[in-house]
Amino acid sequence: MSYSAYPRWLALCALAGGLAACSSAPPLAANGQDTRYRPAAASDILAQTSWDLARWAQPGGGLRTIPHPSTNSRPLTASFIHDQGATRMAGFAGCNQYNAPYTVANGQLIVQAQPVATMMACAPQSMALERDYLAGLTRITATSFDNSSNPQRMTWVLSSGDTLDFGRRTDPIVGGTAGASKLVYVNSERVPCNAGAGRAMCYQVRDSATQPWQFWYGDITGFNFQPGIRYRLRVVEVTDPNPPADAPAVRWVLDAVIEQEIVNR
Template identity: 75%
Template structure:
Protein backbone atom coordinates (compact mmCIF):
# COMPACT_ATOMS: atom_id res chain seq x y z
CA UNK A 1 0.00 0.00 0.00
CA UNK A 2 1.57 3.37 -0.97
CA UNK A 3 2.35 5.83 1.86
CA UNK A 4 0.74 9.29 1.84
CA UNK A 5 2.87 12.09 0.46
CA UNK A 6 3.16 13.71 3.93
CA UNK A 7 4.72 10.51 5.37
CA UNK A 8 7.19 10.34 2.50
CA UNK A 9 8.31 13.89 3.30
CA UNK A 10 8.84 12.96 7.00
CA UNK A 11 10.71 9.74 6.27
CA UNK A 12 14.23 11.31 6.09
CA UNK A 13 13.67 13.07 9.43
CA UNK A 14 12.44 9.89 11.09
CA UNK A 15 15.42 7.98 9.70
CA UNK A 16 17.83 10.63 11.08
CA UNK A 17 16.23 10.49 14.56
CA UNK A 18 16.35 6.70 14.57
CA UNK A 19 20.02 6.62 13.60
CA UNK A 20 20.88 9.21 16.24
CA UNK A 21 19.15 7.15 18.92
CA UNK A 22 20.92 3.98 17.84
CA UNK A 23 24.30 5.70 17.77
CA UNK A 24 23.99 6.95 21.37
CA UNK A 25 26.18 4.91 23.76
CA UNK A 26 24.24 2.59 26.06
CA UNK A 27 23.87 3.73 29.68
CA UNK A 28 25.74 1.62 32.17
CA UNK A 29 24.55 1.37 35.75
CA UNK A 30 26.92 1.44 38.69
CA UNK A 31 25.61 0.05 41.96
CA UNK A 32 22.14 0.01 40.44
CA UNK A 33 22.15 3.75 39.76
CA UNK A 34 21.63 5.64 36.52
CA UNK A 35 25.14 6.93 35.64
CA UNK A 36 23.69 10.38 34.99
CA UNK A 37 23.06 10.49 38.75
CA UNK A 38 26.74 9.91 39.54
CA UNK A 39 28.67 13.19 39.94
CA UNK A 40 32.25 13.78 38.91
CA UNK A 41 34.68 13.88 41.83
CA UNK A 42 35.54 17.45 40.90
CA UNK A 43 31.97 18.56 41.72
CA UNK A 44 32.05 17.05 45.22
CA UNK A 45 33.09 19.91 47.47
CA UNK A 46 32.67 17.69 50.56
CA UNK A 47 35.11 14.91 49.71
CA UNK A 48 37.97 14.53 52.21
CA UNK A 49 36.25 16.76 54.77
CA UNK A 50 34.96 15.89 58.25
CA UNK A 51 32.46 17.72 60.45
CA UNK A 52 31.03 18.06 63.98
CA UNK A 53 27.31 18.67 64.52
CA UNK A 54 27.29 22.09 66.21
CA UNK A 55 23.59 23.02 66.40
CA UNK A 56 20.20 21.38 65.86
CA UNK A 57 17.40 23.91 65.39
CA UNK A 58 13.87 22.56 65.62
CA UNK A 59 10.77 23.96 63.84
CA UNK A 60 9.81 27.14 65.67
CA UNK A 61 13.40 28.02 66.57
CA UNK A 62 14.00 25.86 69.63
CA UNK A 63 17.43 24.25 70.01
CA UNK A 64 17.79 20.54 70.59
CA UNK A 65 20.72 19.69 72.91
CA UNK A 66 23.63 18.02 71.09
CA UNK A 67 26.97 16.83 72.51
CA UNK A 68 30.02 19.05 71.99
CA UNK A 69 33.70 18.07 72.12
CA UNK A 70 35.10 17.82 75.65
CA UNK A 71 37.08 15.46 77.83
CA UNK A 72 33.89 13.54 78.68
CA UNK A 73 31.67 13.85 75.60
CA UNK A 74 32.10 13.06 71.94
CA UNK A 75 30.26 15.02 69.24
CA UNK A 76 28.18 13.62 66.40
CA UNK A 77 30.47 13.56 63.38
CA UNK A 78 30.25 13.14 59.60
CA UNK A 79 33.13 12.53 57.17
CA UNK A 80 33.05 12.24 53.37
CA UNK A 81 35.42 10.04 51.39
CA UNK A 82 35.66 8.33 48.00
CA UNK A 83 36.42 4.61 48.18
CA UNK A 84 37.49 3.25 44.78
CA UNK A 85 35.57 6.09 43.16
CA UNK A 86 32.38 5.56 45.19
CA UNK A 87 31.36 8.47 47.48
CA UNK A 88 30.69 7.34 51.05
CA UNK A 89 29.86 9.21 54.22
CA UNK A 90 30.69 7.84 57.67
CA UNK A 91 30.93 9.00 61.23
CA UNK A 92 29.77 8.73 64.83
CA UNK A 93 26.03 9.14 65.48
CA UNK A 94 26.11 9.48 69.27
CA UNK A 95 26.45 5.81 70.24
CA UNK A 96 27.46 3.97 67.08
CA UNK A 97 29.53 4.32 63.94
CA UNK A 98 27.59 4.61 60.68
CA UNK A 99 28.18 4.78 56.95
CA UNK A 100 26.08 5.33 53.83
CA UNK A 101 26.57 6.04 50.13
CA UNK A 102 25.95 9.62 49.02
CA UNK A 103 26.08 11.83 45.96
CA UNK A 104 26.15 15.55 45.22
CA UNK A 105 23.63 16.70 42.60
CA UNK A 106 23.45 20.41 41.73
CA UNK A 107 25.07 21.18 45.07
CA UNK A 108 22.54 19.10 47.05
CA UNK A 109 23.76 16.36 49.37
CA UNK A 110 21.73 13.20 48.71
CA UNK A 111 22.12 10.11 50.91
CA UNK A 112 21.27 7.28 48.55
CA UNK A 113 20.16 4.62 51.05
CA UNK A 114 19.45 4.06 54.72
CA UNK A 115 22.67 4.25 56.76
CA UNK A 116 24.26 1.11 58.17
CA UNK A 117 25.46 1.33 61.77
CA UNK A 118 26.97 -0.73 64.54
CA UNK A 119 24.68 -1.86 67.37
CA UNK A 120 26.11 -0.59 70.64
CA UNK A 121 23.61 0.42 73.34
CA UNK A 122 23.98 3.53 75.47
CA UNK A 123 21.87 5.95 77.54
CA UNK A 124 18.23 6.34 76.37
CA UNK A 125 18.63 10.08 75.64
CA UNK A 126 21.70 9.46 73.51
CA UNK A 127 19.98 6.58 71.71
CA UNK A 128 16.99 8.81 70.88
CA UNK A 129 19.27 11.52 69.49
CA UNK A 130 21.17 8.96 67.42
CA UNK A 131 17.95 7.47 66.03
CA UNK A 132 16.70 10.88 64.92
CA UNK A 133 20.09 11.87 63.48
CA UNK A 134 20.35 8.70 61.39
CA UNK A 135 16.79 9.23 60.16
CA UNK A 136 17.71 12.81 59.18
CA UNK A 137 20.25 11.59 56.62
CA UNK A 138 17.53 10.57 54.17
CA UNK A 139 15.36 13.63 54.91
CA UNK A 140 17.72 16.32 53.59
CA UNK A 141 15.82 18.67 51.26
CA UNK A 142 18.48 21.41 51.02
CA UNK A 143 22.16 21.59 51.90
CA UNK A 144 24.71 24.37 51.68
CA UNK A 145 28.27 25.32 52.63
CA UNK A 146 29.73 28.73 53.27
CA UNK A 147 32.57 28.38 50.74
CA UNK A 148 32.69 25.77 47.99
CA UNK A 149 36.48 26.04 47.66
CA UNK A 150 37.25 25.71 51.38
CA UNK A 151 34.04 25.02 53.32
CA UNK A 152 34.04 25.64 57.07
CA UNK A 153 30.28 25.60 57.77
CA UNK A 154 27.68 23.17 56.44
CA UNK A 155 23.89 23.34 56.84
CA UNK A 156 21.19 20.74 56.21
CA UNK A 157 17.49 21.54 55.90
CA UNK A 158 15.23 18.56 56.63
CA UNK A 159 11.74 17.67 55.44
CA UNK A 160 10.68 17.79 59.11
CA UNK A 161 11.52 21.52 59.31
CA UNK A 162 14.67 20.95 61.38
CA UNK A 163 18.00 22.60 60.53
CA UNK A 164 21.35 20.97 61.30
CA UNK A 165 24.52 23.10 61.34
CA UNK A 166 28.01 21.57 61.24
CA UNK A 167 31.49 22.96 61.82
CA UNK A 168 34.53 21.74 59.90
CA UNK A 169 36.90 19.56 61.90
CA UNK A 170 40.64 20.27 61.96
CA UNK A 171 42.72 17.68 60.16
CA UNK A 172 44.20 15.61 63.02
CA UNK A 173 47.22 14.66 60.89
CA UNK A 174 48.50 18.25 60.91
CA UNK A 175 51.89 18.55 62.54
CA UNK A 176 53.37 15.28 61.33
CA UNK A 177 54.44 13.53 58.17
CA UNK A 178 51.52 11.42 56.92
CA UNK A 179 52.23 7.81 55.97
CA UNK A 180 50.05 5.09 54.43
CA UNK A 181 46.79 3.91 55.97
CA UNK A 182 46.38 0.39 57.33
CA UNK A 183 43.78 -1.87 58.97
CA UNK A 184 44.44 -3.07 62.52
CA UNK A 185 42.58 -4.97 65.20
CA UNK A 186 42.55 -3.48 68.72
CA UNK A 187 41.79 -5.76 71.67
CA UNK A 188 39.12 -5.04 74.27
CA UNK A 189 41.48 -4.01 77.07
CA UNK A 190 44.70 -2.10 77.55
CA UNK A 191 47.40 -3.85 79.56
CA UNK A 192 50.49 -2.78 81.55
CA UNK A 193 53.68 -2.59 79.51
CA UNK A 194 57.20 -1.19 79.75
CA UNK A 195 57.58 2.10 77.90
CA UNK A 196 60.85 4.01 78.08
CA UNK A 197 61.92 4.49 81.67
CA UNK A 198 58.60 3.54 83.24
CA UNK A 199 55.40 1.58 82.98
CA UNK A 200 52.41 2.45 80.82
CA UNK A 201 49.11 1.04 79.61
CA UNK A 202 49.41 -0.24 76.04
CA UNK A 203 46.93 -1.17 73.38
CA UNK A 204 46.99 -4.77 72.15
CA UNK A 205 46.96 -4.78 68.34
CA UNK A 206 47.40 -7.11 65.39
CA UNK A 207 47.13 -6.92 61.62
CA UNK A 208 44.97 -10.03 61.14
CA UNK A 209 42.71 -12.19 63.28
CA UNK A 210 45.15 -15.12 63.02
CA UNK A 211 48.10 -13.26 64.57
CA UNK A 212 48.91 -13.03 68.30
CA UNK A 213 48.28 -9.72 70.07
CA UNK A 214 51.22 -7.32 70.29
CA UNK A 215 51.79 -4.15 72.29
CA UNK A 216 51.28 -0.77 70.65
CA UNK A 217 53.27 1.76 72.67
CA UNK A 218 52.10 4.86 70.79
CA UNK A 219 48.82 6.75 70.80
CA UNK A 220 45.83 6.51 68.44
CA UNK A 221 44.77 10.12 67.89
CA UNK A 222 41.01 10.60 67.66
CA UNK A 223 40.20 7.11 68.97
CA UNK A 224 37.64 6.90 71.79
CA UNK A 225 38.58 3.53 73.28
CA UNK A 226 35.94 1.77 75.39
CA UNK A 227 37.04 -1.22 77.55
CA UNK A 228 35.15 -4.39 76.71
CA UNK A 229 34.88 -3.56 73.00
CA UNK A 230 37.10 -5.12 70.34
CA UNK A 231 37.72 -2.92 67.30
CA UNK A 232 38.96 -3.05 63.75
CA UNK A 233 40.30 0.37 62.74
CA UNK A 234 41.63 2.05 59.66
CA UNK A 235 44.48 4.27 60.82
CA UNK A 236 47.03 6.58 59.24
CA UNK A 237 50.62 6.25 60.45
CA UNK A 238 52.16 9.63 61.29
CA UNK A 239 55.84 10.32 61.97
CA UNK A 240 56.34 13.20 64.39
CA UNK A 241 59.59 15.11 63.73
CA UNK A 242 59.85 16.27 67.37
CA UNK A 243 58.17 13.73 69.67
CA UNK A 244 58.02 14.29 73.45
CA UNK A 245 60.78 12.78 75.58
CA UNK A 246 60.47 8.99 76.02
CA UNK A 247 57.62 8.95 73.46
CA UNK A 248 57.50 7.10 70.18
CA UNK A 249 58.13 9.10 67.01
CA UNK A 250 55.33 7.14 65.34
CA UNK A 251 51.66 7.49 66.19
CA UNK A 252 48.43 6.43 64.57
CA UNK A 253 45.58 8.75 63.64
CA UNK A 254 42.12 7.23 63.44
CA UNK A 255 40.65 7.35 59.94
CA UNK A 256 37.56 5.15 60.51
CA UNK A 257 36.14 2.50 62.83
CA UNK A 258 35.45 -0.42 60.50
CA UNK A 259 34.03 -2.87 63.05
CA UNK A 260 33.40 -3.05 66.77
CA UNK A 261 32.22 -5.95 68.90
CA UNK A 262 31.31 -6.19 72.59
CA UNK A 263 33.40 -8.93 74.19
CA UNK A 264 32.02 -10.95 77.12
CA UNK A 265 34.25 -10.85 80.17
Protein backbone atom coordinates in the same frame (compact mmCIF):
# COMPACT_ATOMS: atom_id res chain seq x y z
CA MET B 1 33.00 27.16 19.93
CA SER B 2 32.72 29.14 23.18
CA TYR B 3 29.55 29.77 25.18
CA SER B 4 29.52 33.42 24.04
CA ALA B 5 29.76 32.43 20.38
CA TYR B 6 26.97 29.85 20.55
CA PRO B 7 23.98 32.29 20.46
CA ARG B 8 25.54 34.10 17.45
CA TRP B 9 25.93 30.74 15.68
CA LEU B 10 22.24 29.99 16.25
CA ALA B 11 21.27 33.41 14.92
CA LEU B 12 23.33 32.93 11.76
CA CYS B 13 21.77 29.51 11.20
CA ALA B 14 18.28 30.96 11.58
CA LEU B 15 19.04 33.74 9.10
CA ALA B 16 20.34 31.18 6.61
CA GLY B 17 16.99 29.43 6.55
CA GLY B 18 16.51 27.67 9.87
CA LEU B 19 18.50 25.37 12.03
CA ALA B 20 18.05 22.48 9.63
CA ALA B 21 20.12 24.35 7.07
CA CYS B 22 23.24 24.20 9.25
CA SER B 23 25.17 21.09 8.39
CA SER B 24 27.14 21.16 11.67
CA ALA B 25 24.17 21.41 14.02
CA PRO B 26 25.12 20.31 17.53
CA PRO B 27 24.06 16.84 18.72
CA LEU B 28 21.02 16.94 20.96
CA ALA B 29 20.10 14.72 23.88
CA ALA B 30 16.64 13.22 24.23
CA ASN B 31 15.53 16.30 26.19
CA GLY B 32 16.64 18.61 23.39
CA GLN B 33 19.74 19.95 25.14
CA ASP B 34 23.00 20.45 23.30
CA THR B 35 25.21 17.60 24.56
CA ARG B 36 28.44 19.40 23.66
CA TYR B 37 27.63 22.20 26.09
CA ARG B 38 26.28 20.13 28.93
CA PRO B 39 27.87 21.45 32.14
CA ALA B 40 30.36 19.01 33.60
CA ALA B 41 29.69 17.66 37.07
CA ALA B 42 31.58 19.67 39.64
CA SER B 43 34.07 17.94 41.88
CA ASP B 44 32.72 16.73 45.20
CA ILE B 45 33.22 19.63 47.59
CA LEU B 46 32.85 17.25 50.55
CA ALA B 47 35.48 14.71 49.49
CA GLN B 48 37.97 13.87 52.25
CA THR B 49 36.41 16.28 54.76
CA SER B 50 35.15 15.69 58.31
CA TRP B 51 32.55 17.64 60.29
CA ASP B 52 31.17 18.01 63.85
CA LEU B 53 27.51 18.77 64.52
CA ALA B 54 27.54 22.13 66.32
CA ARG B 55 23.86 23.12 66.43
CA TRP B 56 20.47 21.47 65.92
CA ALA B 57 17.59 23.94 65.53
CA GLN B 58 13.99 22.74 65.57
CA PRO B 59 11.17 24.21 63.41
CA GLY B 60 9.76 26.33 66.24
CA GLY B 61 13.16 27.93 66.91
CA GLY B 62 14.12 25.79 69.89
CA LEU B 63 17.53 24.16 70.09
CA ARG B 64 17.92 20.46 70.61
CA THR B 65 20.48 19.38 73.21
CA ILE B 66 23.42 17.72 71.49
CA PRO B 67 26.82 16.54 72.75
CA HIS B 68 29.67 19.00 72.30
CA PRO B 69 33.43 18.86 73.00
CA SER B 70 33.13 21.92 75.26
CA THR B 71 31.17 19.75 77.69
CA ASN B 72 33.63 16.85 77.36
CA SER B 73 31.08 15.00 75.23
CA ARG B 74 31.75 13.28 71.93
CA PRO B 75 30.00 15.18 69.12
CA LEU B 76 28.00 13.69 66.27
CA THR B 77 30.22 13.57 63.20
CA ALA B 78 30.13 13.14 59.43
CA SER B 79 33.12 12.27 57.24
CA PHE B 80 33.03 12.00 53.44
CA ILE B 81 35.41 9.47 51.94
CA HIS B 82 36.43 8.66 48.37
CA ASP B 83 38.01 5.22 48.11
CA GLN B 84 38.85 3.61 44.74
CA GLY B 85 36.01 5.40 42.98
CA ALA B 86 33.38 4.71 45.67
CA THR B 87 31.95 7.42 47.93
CA ARG B 88 31.08 6.75 51.55
CA MET B 89 29.77 8.87 54.41
CA ALA B 90 30.72 7.69 57.90
CA GLY B 91 30.78 8.96 61.44
CA PHE B 92 29.50 8.80 65.01
CA ALA B 93 25.73 9.14 65.52
CA GLY B 94 25.60 9.58 69.29
CA CYS B 95 25.98 5.96 70.33
CA ASN B 96 27.12 3.96 67.29
CA GLN B 97 29.33 4.31 64.25
CA TYR B 98 27.49 4.52 60.92
CA ASN B 99 28.19 4.60 57.19
CA ALA B 100 26.19 5.06 54.01
CA PRO B 101 26.79 5.75 50.31
CA TYR B 102 26.33 9.35 49.23
CA THR B 103 26.60 11.67 46.26
CA VAL B 104 26.67 15.44 45.74
CA ALA B 105 24.46 16.79 42.93
CA ASN B 106 24.48 20.53 42.17
CA GLY B 107 25.80 21.22 45.67
CA GLN B 108 23.12 19.09 47.33
CA LEU B 109 24.16 16.22 49.61
CA ILE B 110 22.16 13.07 48.89
CA VAL B 111 22.52 10.06 51.20
CA GLN B 112 21.61 7.22 48.87
CA ALA B 113 20.57 4.51 51.34
CA GLN B 114 19.54 4.12 54.95
CA PRO B 115 22.77 4.21 57.00
CA VAL B 116 24.20 1.00 58.44
CA ALA B 117 25.23 1.30 62.10
CA THR B 118 26.85 -0.78 64.80
CA MET B 119 24.56 -2.23 67.47
CA MET B 120 25.70 -0.83 70.82
CA ALA B 121 23.09 0.18 73.40
CA CYS B 122 23.35 3.53 75.19
CA ALA B 123 21.32 5.80 77.46
CA PRO B 124 17.76 6.44 76.20
CA GLN B 125 18.51 10.11 75.46
CA SER B 126 21.52 9.18 73.31
CA MET B 127 19.59 6.46 71.52
CA ALA B 128 16.74 8.87 70.69
CA LEU B 129 19.16 11.45 69.35
CA GLU B 130 20.91 8.82 67.24
CA ARG B 131 17.63 7.49 65.86
CA ASP B 132 16.53 10.94 64.73
CA TYR B 133 19.95 11.82 63.30
CA LEU B 134 20.22 8.63 61.23
CA ALA B 135 16.65 8.99 59.99
CA GLY B 136 17.37 12.59 59.01
CA LEU B 137 20.28 11.65 56.76
CA THR B 138 17.96 10.42 54.03
CA ARG B 139 15.63 13.42 54.47
CA ILE B 140 18.02 16.27 53.66
CA THR B 141 16.15 18.71 51.43
CA ALA B 142 18.75 21.52 51.24
CA THR B 143 22.50 21.77 51.78
CA SER B 144 24.46 25.03 52.02
CA PHE B 145 28.05 26.08 52.72
CA ASP B 146 29.64 29.29 53.90
CA ASN B 147 32.24 29.14 51.11
CA SER B 148 32.01 27.46 47.73
CA SER B 149 35.71 26.61 47.39
CA ASN B 150 36.91 25.88 50.93
CA PRO B 151 33.86 25.56 53.22
CA GLN B 152 34.21 25.66 57.00
CA ARG B 153 30.51 25.55 57.84
CA MET B 154 27.84 23.24 56.41
CA THR B 155 24.07 23.44 56.98
CA TRP B 156 21.42 20.81 56.31
CA VAL B 157 17.69 21.44 56.23
CA LEU B 158 15.61 18.30 56.80
CA SER B 159 12.12 17.58 55.51
CA SER B 160 10.93 17.93 59.12
CA GLY B 161 12.06 21.56 59.13
CA ASP B 162 15.00 20.88 61.47
CA THR B 163 18.27 22.69 60.65
CA LEU B 164 21.63 21.09 61.44
CA ASP B 165 24.80 23.19 61.43
CA PHE B 166 28.23 21.56 61.20
CA GLY B 167 31.73 22.91 61.71
CA ARG B 168 34.60 21.48 59.69
CA ARG B 169 37.36 19.55 61.37
CA THR B 170 41.00 19.77 60.37
CA ASP B 171 41.08 17.35 57.47
CA PRO B 172 43.10 14.20 58.16
CA ILE B 173 45.29 12.94 55.33
CA VAL B 174 44.88 9.17 55.39
CA GLY B 175 47.70 6.85 54.39
CA GLY B 176 50.62 9.21 54.27
CA THR B 177 52.43 12.34 55.37
CA ALA B 178 50.95 15.60 54.12
CA GLY B 179 53.05 18.36 52.64
CA ALA B 180 52.15 21.93 51.72
CA SER B 181 49.25 22.75 49.44
CA LYS B 182 49.97 23.89 45.89
CA LEU B 183 48.14 25.16 42.81
CA VAL B 184 48.29 23.08 39.64
CA TYR B 185 46.70 23.13 36.20
CA VAL B 186 45.18 19.88 34.92
CA ASN B 187 44.64 19.52 31.16
CA SER B 188 41.33 18.51 29.60
CA GLU B 189 42.41 15.01 28.53
CA ARG B 190 44.20 12.11 30.17
CA VAL B 191 46.76 10.47 27.91
CA PRO B 192 48.53 7.08 27.69
CA CYS B 193 51.81 6.90 29.58
CA ASN B 194 54.28 4.34 30.90
CA ALA B 195 53.69 3.75 34.60
CA GLY B 196 55.55 1.07 36.50
CA ALA B 197 55.35 -2.23 34.70
CA GLY B 198 52.73 -1.24 32.12
CA ARG B 199 50.73 1.41 30.36
CA ALA B 200 48.34 3.74 32.17
CA MET B 201 46.31 6.88 31.59
CA CYS B 202 48.02 9.90 33.12
CA TYR B 203 46.92 13.40 33.94
CA GLN B 204 48.71 16.25 32.17
CA VAL B 205 49.68 18.88 34.71
CA ARG B 206 51.75 22.04 35.08
CA ASP B 207 52.42 24.65 37.76
CA SER B 208 51.83 27.72 35.58
CA ALA B 209 50.02 28.53 32.35
CA THR B 210 53.31 29.16 30.52
CA GLN B 211 54.91 25.77 31.25
CA PRO B 212 54.63 22.71 28.99
CA TRP B 213 52.33 19.91 30.12
CA GLN B 214 53.94 17.06 32.06
CA PHE B 215 52.66 13.61 33.04
CA TRP B 216 51.31 13.09 36.56
CA TYR B 217 51.53 9.39 37.35
CA GLY B 218 49.90 9.57 40.77
CA ASP B 219 46.27 9.82 41.84
CA ILE B 220 44.29 12.97 42.73
CA THR B 221 42.09 11.80 45.60
CA GLY B 222 38.62 13.35 45.65
CA PHE B 223 38.88 14.78 42.13
CA ASN B 224 35.98 14.08 39.76
CA PHE B 225 37.77 14.58 36.41
CA GLN B 226 35.59 15.30 33.37
CA PRO B 227 37.16 15.15 29.86
CA GLY B 228 36.88 18.40 27.95
CA ILE B 229 37.35 20.55 31.06
CA ARG B 230 40.65 22.22 31.93
CA TYR B 231 41.08 22.74 35.67
CA ARG B 232 43.12 24.69 38.15
CA LEU B 233 43.22 22.86 41.48
CA ARG B 234 44.54 23.43 44.95
CA VAL B 235 45.95 20.12 46.15
CA VAL B 236 47.84 18.75 49.13
CA GLU B 237 50.78 16.53 48.25
CA VAL B 238 50.87 13.30 50.26
CA THR B 239 53.75 10.85 50.57
CA ASP B 240 52.64 7.26 51.05
CA PRO B 241 55.13 5.38 53.24
CA ASN B 242 54.09 2.00 51.82
CA PRO B 243 52.74 2.52 48.30
CA PRO B 244 51.40 -0.46 46.33
CA ALA B 245 53.79 -2.23 43.97
CA ASP B 246 54.53 -0.19 40.82
CA ALA B 247 52.53 2.75 42.23
CA PRO B 248 53.97 6.24 42.78
CA ALA B 249 54.98 7.13 46.33
CA VAL B 250 53.38 10.57 45.98
CA ARG B 251 49.75 11.42 45.36
CA TRP B 252 47.61 14.54 45.59
CA VAL B 253 44.48 15.12 47.66
CA LEU B 254 42.06 17.69 46.26
CA ASP B 255 41.52 20.71 48.50
CA ALA B 256 39.50 22.88 46.10
CA VAL B 257 38.66 23.42 42.44
CA ILE B 258 39.82 26.99 41.79
CA GLU B 259 38.92 27.30 38.10
CA GLN B 260 37.44 25.15 35.35
CA GLU B 261 37.18 25.98 31.67
CA ILE B 262 35.45 24.14 28.83
CA VAL B 263 37.97 23.41 26.08
CA ASN B 264 36.87 23.23 22.44
CA ARG B 265 37.76 19.94 20.81
